[in-house]
Every structure is written in structure tokens, then in C-alpha cells.
Amino acid sequence: QETFKLGIVTFLSGPAAESFGVPARNGATFTIDELNKGAVPAPHNKVGFGGMKIEPVIIDENGGATKQVQELRNLYQRDNVDAVLGYIGSGDCLAVSPIAEELKKLLVLMDCGTPRIFEEAKYNYVFRTASHATMDNVALIRYMKAKNIKMETFSAINQDYAWGQDSKADFVAAAGQIFPNAKLATDLLPKFGAGQYGTEISALVGAESDVVYSSLWGGDLQAFILQSAPRGLPKRSQLVFSAADHVLPALGDKMPDGTIIGARGAYGLMSRKSVLNDWFFPGFEKTIGTYPVQAAYRINQSILGLKNAIEKAMEKNGGKKPTTDEIIAAMTGSQWESPGGLIKMTLGDGHQATQPIGISRTKYNPEKKRVDLVDIQYFNAECVNPPPGIKSLDWIKGGMQGAKCE
Amino acid sequence: MNLFFTIVIDGLIEASWLFVVALGLTLVFGVLKILNIAHGGFYALGAYLAATVVTLFAAKGLPPALGFVAMLLAAAFVALAVGVMLERGLLKMFYGRDEVVLLLVTYAVFLLLEDITKLIWGVNPILATQPYELFGNVSLGKLFYVGYDLVLIPVAMASGLGVWFALNRTVTGKIVSAVIHNPEISASMGVKINRIYALAFGFGLMLAAFAGALTAPKISVQPGLSSDVIILSFAIVVIGGLGSVEGAAVGAILVGLARAASVHIFPQGELFVIYLIMAIVLMIRPEGLFQRETARRI
Amino acid sequence: MTAAPLLDVSDVNVEIQSMPALRGFTMRVPQGSMASLVGRNGAGKTTLMRSIMGHLTPKRGAIRFEGQDLSAYPRHARAALGIGYMPEDRGLIPQLTVEENVMLPLWVTKGIDTKARLDFVYEVIRELTEMRDRKALLLSGGQQKLVALGRALAIGTKCLLLDEPFEGIAPALSERLSEVLASLRGKNLTVLISQSDMNHSRSLFDLEFTIERGANLAH
Amino acid sequence: MTPVLAVEGLNKRFGAVVAADNLNITIPAGQKVSLIGSNGAGKTTFVNLVTGYLKPDSGKIELEGRAIGKQSPRDVARLGISRSFQIPQLFIELTAAENVIVAISGTKASPLSFTSPAEAQNRREQALVLLDRLGLRATADRPVSELAGGVRKLVDIAMAMARRPHLLLLDEPTSGVSAEEKFSTMDRVIQAVTQDAGTIVFVEHDMDIVTRYADRVLAFYSGRILSDGHPDTVLKDADVRRYVTGGAR
Amino acid sequence: MKILSHPAAMLGIVLGFVLLGRVLPAWTLSLATVAASNSLIALGIVVLARTGNVSFGQGLFYAAGGYGVALIANSWGLTDAVAQVMIGAVCGGLLGLVIGPLISRYTGIFFGMLTLALSMVLYGALVKTTALGGSDGFNVGRPTLFGNVFTDPREADFMLYSVSVIATGLAGVAATVYFRSELGLMSLAVRANNLRVEYLGISANRIVAINFVIAAVFAGASGALSLMAQRHIDPQFAYWTTSGEFVFVAILAGYQSVAAVFVASLALELVRSFSNLYLPNTWQLVLGAFLLAVILFLPLGIGSLWTSTKRKGSEPDAPAPGATVTEPAE
Ligand SMILES: Nc1ncnc2c1ncn2[C@@H]1O[C@H](COP(=O)(O)OP(=O)(O)OP(=O)(O)O)[C@@H](O)[C@H]1O
Ligand SMILES: Nc1ncnc2c1ncn2[C@@H]1O[C@H](COP(=O)(O)OP(=O)(O)OP(=O)(O)O)[C@@H](O)[C@H]1O
């Protein structure tokens, strides 16, 4: 019987392992097990990929882009995988894409944030099955507007690397459009993995701005929240975090109520009810022990997207295991249902997905001993993602022309 | 409260935990001439141990003050024991090798430790924040400070003074300097040099773990803690002059203040500032601020 | 002097990096004697002393001290047996003062009257008294020799191993040294002095061992 | 004729220790001068000052009429002063011959070219000649780390001689050298130096060597010169006997 | 063995390696390309280590070479592989010329740390430069060779492999010749006792600086090779862990033979890659154990497997930590 060998790359060690890497791995193994059992609801109810069992080869993303390039080659050339799926780091995504293109092998990026991948280059063999980071910040600003948040001044604290720098740029640009009078007071850029923010918090508290924006994630975000709460930052300023749902289970009651957070999609506690989500959320929670957050959703939607393409290709070729080129043709411009909503490959000539997103406020629930998300508002993909053919930042700066909001 | 004052306080808080880590590093280097990369691993180990103890105490409903003391003791003593075992069981085999080879050995140990902590504690973060609330909040001008952070300053000072005193004013310290300078002759004079090595290494790592334990309540304890600490403490030790306690103190304060000043005044520069200081100090004083006196050669 | 030898080196072979440095060397130093070990450069004098102190391990043969095989003692345990060693290169600890250098072996040895030993050293080598608070770092070569001798004297209650003590010493001082050594006679102290140059004080010694390329010189 | 070395009002202190106390010394070309003195008298300090390793607190040092008090050891060496060391300063991983080859390479105007192997061969020949002169031919290809202390001393001297210096300063050349070899060593050194018409200053504790080889003796005590002159007169000086040579002689 | 160490014979071996690439499976080809490029920079570290100094900041030149080539490639479309290696070498070398004289007065750990600090300053600057993609870096087009464009992946891989092996091979031959030269001997002398070197009228700093520049040239060329293999560059090139790894390759190799550097680098890549494949959760454990085992059982490095230990004397006998070989035995 045919199998489909799928290379999966995600952080198993290093600072990103806890927040993204391991949830993603868990999401992958859970999804693949369920698929191989044929236990996923329609339309993904075929066993494996179109009847082929999925055989995952999981490797660690930690160690920098250089290593990832080498490991990608090894996966394709030595381990003969049919496709590689994964990557959380933007730098890694940027680095591996041209290699897959050159080797003419299928590469499915599942999480990384940078819009540059399809804005600066054209790829045939590379897909990204999730929205890039522009959506996170545009949605945040739109949410703040909708909820009438006062923002005459704001401060920012972001890690000093591409994710932090880009997120901040997007947020500032979007704020410039929707809150034209808002002033950026303090703009902090601690280094990645700093873990201790005493000085930064002094500066932020001292700045007394209406809003404190941050794209921190993982351990850094947890540490920032732990250290800033006792020093009264959440009382002085409205905290706004672009990607924070993954720290909620760990933080529990340490998360200040009323914080505005995004999850880079309609994920986890912000996910909407659907047949697929009713399969994924509780199933994952039961198998893994914690409820699924961003990374688990993202890898799940990625695997489902690949499945969707493979099965479409098999419909066309009469049920044979499709070639890479057949899968690519089927995947380009495709769309599919996922627990996080409908994913559409609309950008990058049909290689870059857009998806809906939810933004909400936190509220600790002492009975369930977990943070609930309230005041959720959803934005459809067309409202917060740029239309095809324009670079994200230009789109924001140009007044987000063509956005279709409900 | 003016900016200057804020910078000084923020800088000193930052300097205090850095100093404790660097102190251990400089101690190990001073005695064993090993630049120990695994030091960061022990910092992480200390944080994990502390977090575990605090969680345990909280689960049992014991008072957080007790948990605080217990976490420090647990981290320190486990690190001491592991450090001594590591020195006796592993490092010893590599003595006499080139300094860089020893560096590679400690790097290997660092890699081992990374995965071992991961195997023991998994990748899920541990939040053990109870002790962080122990000392209340202090309001200074329009800022609040967490009492715990301020307590770090005297704790660091006490550790530094203790080590300095032990090395410079006690007989043991003098024996240590004999071993540092000439192990063979020291052995001939009856010094159990193996014990000195093991203890120095153990104590150095104990300080690393102690610092890790001190920071544990305010951070999220999870993989990846170790690597950043190493390079910071290396920088401090190099700025101060290798093997010097005073140097580590001045180095830590310089780095702490510089970081604080940069955050408040020029946030863009935070990434460089430490390396710039290191480069500048070395340009002016090629062996760090407190150079070690060397024996006459000719 | 009929008693069992204090120091008994029998048929010792030592290799340094697989080059033989001692080849079946044998030597018996009776208790209370003043012995000299003579040999040219590279004959193996230093090697022998370092082997006695445990820094080198014989491939063959045994070294006994008071009848006990020294191989059972780790190198740091040998000083406590009452062996005072003065290495060829003095080996002072530069950061410590003269007095601290002399004290070093006393600090780490149990059951020794530190004060008495120190007084004894100052009494025998008076020059040390005025240097006591200077750091060893700053002393000239010859001054360092005196300190190293003092240090060996402090712990060497039974035996002194002095590796070329007269090298690099001004004649006046070297005379003093001979005097010092002579004054130790009759104190039941066994002294082994290595020399490459026998000009100094032949009269000092009771017996002489000659070493030649790591072996006893055939008499 | 300008003296090879002229030192005027030379002072050097280390904290409370006066290591050179207003020294005035003139050494004419071709002289064989011995420095004697008690331990810590300042002999090595004098050598260190002359070779630029230490900078004088005050005073003038002239080599053939040229002030060298502020020069580095490297410049001083290039100007024609070589020295050996009380504690041999060798490249211990290299063989004896390689040590001397490095020394010979240093005599080239520009030592930084990539020499062809053929020329290096020539260097080796020169090195062997030099080693042979000191009776070290047999040890030429052994790493210095394997050599005993006395032999290292000789290798050190061989290196100092490589440059054919105008002024050769030897710091205790025979200490650690076996009795049998002391005289032969000195014979060889003196012969080599006089061949090159050089001047030699040697620090020495062995009065037999001093009387035999020195034209002139400088006796140091506490940074000062106790006595300066012909060996016979200096060694008879009461102070010298008291502080340096002892009563026996 | 002796005959193999003749430069001509070594060139022959390099050529043999290139031809071997024709029959190697595709994945080993790219692995070997990386190994070759890494060994080039590690070789530079070996060159420098002969003066007793270890640079923990070779990433500085590695990044200089990489970024230099990448910028020129992207702005002027210069894609020729050989030209890129040369540009990399020149970029590294020029920077080395600026820094070498400044840094040559440092020794030991301070030398290492200053190089590290400089490379980290560059790292910081690159992370800040959003025009160059900040921490994510940017991509470059695929290299060509003498006007040939390689579209077949296998041919493209082989081309890169050949260029890397030849560049590293030539550097290796040059280094061997250099080691045997007079200047090579002087480098060892500086390591053993730089004071004496000065006393012989030679500038120790100058010798260190020369070796430093050579190492910088190698590092720059290696950066170019690495860029070609990856088609992507980011500030990680200048990060201290990157530099550190090259030092470790050099130590594993054991400073002895040029071939050892290549073998060490290949071994490290293989161990890392296979342990990541089979034990993705504990590959660091495996790597750590591997390093310890090599250091323990091959004290003179991987090179000692086949080179006879000519310089026995270089191992100190005193069993004390850090008893460095460089101290003169007093
Ligand atoms: N570290 C070493 N490595 C290799 N060989 C050594 C080492 N140390 C000493 N040797 C060799 O051992 C032999 C004995 O040397 P040793 O130092 O004992 O001689 P010695 O009699 O003390 O000479 P000296 O009078 O010059 O001090 C010599 O041949 C020497 O070359
Ligand atoms: N670098 C230094 N730092 C401090 N003091 C020094 C230094 N060099 C020499 N001295 C001191 O200067 C004095 C003279 O020392 P020097 O080495 O010149 O004596 P010396 O005549 O060579 O003695 P010896 O015959 O023992 O070698 C000594 O008291 C010594 O302690």
C-alpha cells in the first residue's frame, strides 16, 4: 500500500519549543493519527491522504537558517520525503523556500509570520497555509476602534528581531490610519530571550501612555506579564498583545483581566463552533492534556490543506499517488475548511493563504481556573489582509484600500 | 523621581543577578582556568529546581517565605553536589588539555544539560511566582518597584562580599591561590588540590544555580534560559578582568547601568551596548579592568 | 647509621613521555644523613625528586619512606609524612607573602605546631624575618630560593629534598645556606640535595650518589 | 672611540625597593664584564633596563652613542644588543634547532617573507653550526620540552648569539650547567663573541668563572655599585667580600 | 604518507575528491559542500591558533564575506561562483586588515572575547538594518559558473560541491606550505613565547596580524561558499554561536592536518543531522556525548587517527587544569 512520507519541521528545543514548536508537533501527531484512522469529520474523512497512510518524519527546527537549509536537503534527498511541512521561524521560511524551489520539491510553510516570502519572490513549489502577520496587527487596531479604546498615546515593547520589528511597524502604520492622532511615546526593543524587563517596565510605567502594545511571545511574554503586573502597568495602560493566546494556559490568574489579545487566527478559546472544531478542540485536549492553541491549529490547517490538495489531484489523475506537480496545481488557489475557519489561498498567485481572525479580551474564570476570552470579535480574511498584488505595509499605509469588512 | 535615579535603580537590579552569575563564572575560571559554558546550564538548573520546590510548597499550602528559603537552598545544594560530581566524574579526565579544549568540553556538558533538563522537566513552562510577592511593593516617586527585585541588590552584595572575603582574607582562600598558581607545588606541600578543584567548581556552579533560583519567581521557567546568560556573564567577567571578584562586580554594574540607560534614553542601542562596552574596555585595558598580577617572568 | 634507610629507592624506572628518564636507579638514604645526589644536566635528578613527591609514577621499582611504599600515598599526602620539597624552580606562590608561602604546607597539615615550625624557620634562616611581609612576586631569584628552602624546612620534619639549592645563589648567601644546612645536622633530619656542580661545600655531606643518564654510576 | 654601552644616572624603583640606584657605567668595545652581586642586588634589573624590558625612572642609556632608554626590546635587539635569560625563554614545543632557526630568522631585515624551503635549509645549517659551538649538536632535533634545565640554558645562549650582537648580555649563563661543562660553555661563548668582535656582559655567581673570564667586574648591592674594576681588586674589596662573595675566598 | 604531503600530491587528492562527487548520492554532495565550506573557515582558525590565539568572532568575517557577496550579487547581478568566492575572500581580508593590527596585541581569552565582541557588534548592526532584511536576512539568486546556469538540481549541487572542495583544497595546500615556511615556524614561536620573539627582533604582533588576515580571508571565502549553498543570508552568520562552532571543528580536528579539519567538519554535520533525524528530541545529548568521546579518546583530535604525532612535546604532562602548553617551563 502506498504511503505518503511527510517531513515535519518544528522547534523541539530552544526558546520557541514551548510556545509553538511542541504544540505544533502535538498538533501534527494528533492530526496525522486521526487522519490515518480516518476519524476526521467530512470533508476530511478519507484515511490519510486520499487513502495513503501518512508517515511523518519529525525534525527539530532549532539552530538557525543554515542548518535548516541543510536539513531540508537531507529530508528531500536522503530521506526521500514526498513533501516537507512546517517552519515557525520567519528566517527559516525565507531561507528554505528557494531551496525547495530549486530542488522542485513541495514545501508547505505552516506558521511563520513575515509577509516577505511571497511579496519579494515568486515560488511554484512553496505554499503558506496561514495568514502572515499583517492581519494580526490590522485586526488589533480595528478591534480597538470597534471597542472605542482610548489611544492618544501608546508605547511599544517588541523583541529586537524581524518579528518584533515588523509587527511594530505594522501596528504603528495601522494605528496611523485608524487613530491618526495617536502618538508613539516609548518604543522599546529588548533583545530576544531577555526574560527580564525591570528597566523596560520602569520606562513603560513612566511613559504613562494609554496603550502598551507588544508582539512578545512565549517565555518573554510570560515574564513581561509576571513582572509588569505587580508594578501597576496594566492599571495605567491598556495592554494589547498581538499573539498571546498560547501563554494563557500557563499564566492563569497572572494574566491581567481586560488585556486585548490576538491569536493569529480564530483559534483556541477564540475558535468558532463547527463540526471540524468540535472534532479538533476536545480531541486534542483529551489526547495531549491541554487545549490547542495557535501553533496546533496552524499545523492542523496546514496538514488539512495539503490533504485537500492531494485528494483533489487524485480525483483528477484517477486515484494514483499524485506527483509533486499535480499536487501543486491542485493546491494553488485552493481553499478548505479547517477548525480555524475557511482557509483560502488568495495571495502570492494562489500560494499564500488568508484566513479569518478573532480578537478578544481576557477574563479569569476562577471556577474553571483558566482565562476565558470575552468580547470576541471576528474579522473576515478580506477585512484584515491585503488584496493580491500589493505589499502589506504599502497597503496599510495606503489606507487599507479594498478591505471588505462585515 | 528623575530619570537618573530610575536608571540607577533599574541598573542595580539588573546588575545584581548578573553579578551573582558572573561571580560563579569568574571563580571557576580563576581556580581551574576553565571558561565554563555549562555555567548557563546550571543557571537554568537552579531556576528549574527553585520552581519545582516553590510549586511543591505551594501545593502543600506551606508559607511562601519557607518556599523562598527552601528554593534557594535546594538550588544551591543540588548544584553544588552535581558540580562536584561533574568535576570529579568528568572534567577531571580532561585536565592538562588546552584551555580551548576545556571550553569545548564544557560546551558538550552544556548540550547534555540542555537535553537532560528537558527530559526531567519537559518543555512546559513552570511559573513559580509566589516568592515574587513576598516582599510587597515599594513605591518610589511615580514608579512601583517589586520589593523582591530590590532585595536582590543586598543579596548580590552579600554573595560578592562573602566570596571576596573567603578568597582574600581566609587561609582557604590563600590555599586556593596557591593551587591557582602552581598545582604541582601545592600538592607537594600537602594541598589536596583535587578537593580544591572540586569545591571551586561546585561553588561556582552553586552561584550560577543560586542566581537562577533568585530569578525563577519572576520569569517563566522553560527551555532556552541558559544561552543568553552565558554570553552576558562572559562579557561581565571579561570587562572586569578574569578571575577577579571586584572586576565581576564593577563589570556587572557597568553592564546593568548601561543597559538601563540605553533602555531609557536610547532603546535602539540595547542590543549592542554590552558588546560596545566590552570592546571599549578591552581597547583601553587589554586584560579587563582588574588585571591579575602576574609573576615575574624574567 | 645502621637503621633501615629513611628513603629507599630501589630499581626505579620512570618514563617521561615514553622516554626513559630513570633507568633502574637505586639509592638508600639512611636516617639522619646528609646526602648529595650528583649528576650532569639531564641526568635525572629532578625526575627522581618529582617521582619521590609523586608527580611522576615509576613504571617499575619502588620508593619507600620509613619502610612504607609511597605508591600508596597520593601526592598530596606525602608532605604530611614529613617530607619537605624545594623544587628546582622555587615554585613560590607570587600573590602570597613570604610568610604565607612558608605557612602553606603548615596550613594544610594536621597535628603540627604551626607557631613552633615558623619560629624554627625564622631562627634558621634569619634573612626571612625581614622579608616576611613582602610578596613573593617581587623577590629576586636568590631571595626566592631562601623562601623555598624555608618552606621545605617548615614541613620537612623528617626529610628535606632540595633540588639544586645552590644554583643562582651568590657565594655569600650560598655560604649561609651551607651553614643553615650544617646547622640541621644532628636534628635527626635527613637531607637529600641534588647538585650538578660539586664545588659547593663538599665537606657538608656524609654520602654521595652519582646519577648518570638516569642510572647509578657504576662505582 | 664611543663606548658600546654608556649608562648615566640610571634609576629604577619597584615600590620601596630600589633596584637601580643612580648607576653610571661605561663599557668600551671588546670588554668582558662580569656583574656579580648578592641576590636581589639589581643585576637582572640592569639587564632588563638595558634591553628595554623595563623603562628607567630616570637616567640615560646609550648604545654606541645612541639613546635607547625608551626603545622596546625588539628595537634594542635590532640595534645590536642580545641577551640570555636567568630562566631560559624558549619555544618549548619546538626543537632546539628550530629555536635557533627562529632566532636566525629574526636577524633578517624583513623577517616576514615566505622563505623558500631551500633558504630555510641554509638557515638550518647555520643553526646547527651555532648549536655545535655550544656542544648541542646531539640535541638539535629534540623538542626543548624534553631537555633538562642546563641544556635549555645553553640553547637560550645559542639563540642570543644568533644575531652576532655588538653587546651580549648573559644572565647567569652557567647556573644550572654542570660543573664539567661550565668552563667549556664559557670558553665557547667567549670565543664566539670575540670572534665577532663583540662585547660581553655576564651576570655570574661563580667566582671561578668570574676570575677566569672577566676583564672587569661590577659588584652590585642594593641597586648600587659597590665596586668596579679589575677582578682581583674587586674581589678583594671588603664590602664585596662581606655582601657578595663571602669570607671563604 | 610522506609523498602525500607534497603540494602536487595534495592537489591530486583535491582533484580526486572533486571527481568522487560525480558518484556520491545527492544528499552527501550538499553535506560535503557545507563541510568543505565550514572547514575553510575552521582552517583559518587553525592558522590563527598556531600563534596561540583563538578567535571566537570569525563570524565577523564570515558575515562580511557573505553579505559582501550577497549585496554585490543582488545589486549588480554578479553570480559567477568563482568570482563570488574571491569577492568573499577580499571582503573578509579587507576587514581583517583593518582589525588585525588592532587586535594583535591581545592574547588568550581576551583576544577571543574581543573578536567575539566585534562580531556581535556587527550582528547587532545587521539585525537593526531592516534594509538588509534585519534578523530574517534575505535571499540571493543561484550562482552560475563561467556563464553556465545550472537548472538540474544534481548538476547545480555538483557545481557547488566542486567549487567548495577546490577552494577549500587550495586553501589547504596553501596553508600546508605556509605552515612549513619560516613564517609558519615563527607563528609557533609566538605561541610558545612571544616575549622571546620580541627579544629576537621580530614583531610578534605583526606575525599574529598576518595570521589573522589569512584567517579572515579564509572566513570571508567560506562565507561566500556558504551563501552560495544556502542562497540566503542572515545576521546569524555573525552570531557568536556560529563562530563558536567553527572553533569546535578546529579543536575536534586537532590542529594537525588540513584533511582532519574536513573530516571533523563532515563528522560533526553527519552526527548532528542523523541524531536530529532519529532522536529529534535529544539530539543535543547525542552531539554532546559525541564531542566528549572524541576529546577523550582522541586527545590530539581526529587528525591523530592518521597523522603520526610528530610533536610529542606539545602535550603537557602536569595533570592540572589549564596548564597551558604555552607557559615557558621555568
Ligand atoms: N617534560 C619532559 N618531557 C620529556 N622529557 C623530559 C621532560 N623533563 C625531563 N625530561 C628528560 O628527562 C631526563 C632527566 O631530566 P631531569 O630534569 O631529571 O635532569 P636533571 O638531572 O634534573 O638536570 P638539570 O641538572 O639540568 O636540572 C632528561 O633527559 C630530560 O631530557
Ligand atoms: N618586575 C619587578 N617588580 C617588582 N620588583 C622587582 C621587579 N623586578 C625586580 N624587582 C626587585 O628588584 C630587586 C632587584 O632584582 P633583580 O632581579 O634585579 O636582582 P638580581 O640581582 O638579578 O638577583 P638574583 O641574583 O637573585 O637574580 C629585587 O628586590 C626584586 O624584588
Ligand SMILES: [Mg+2]
Ligand atoms: Mg634538574
Ligand SMILES: [Mg+2]
Ligand atoms: Mg637575577
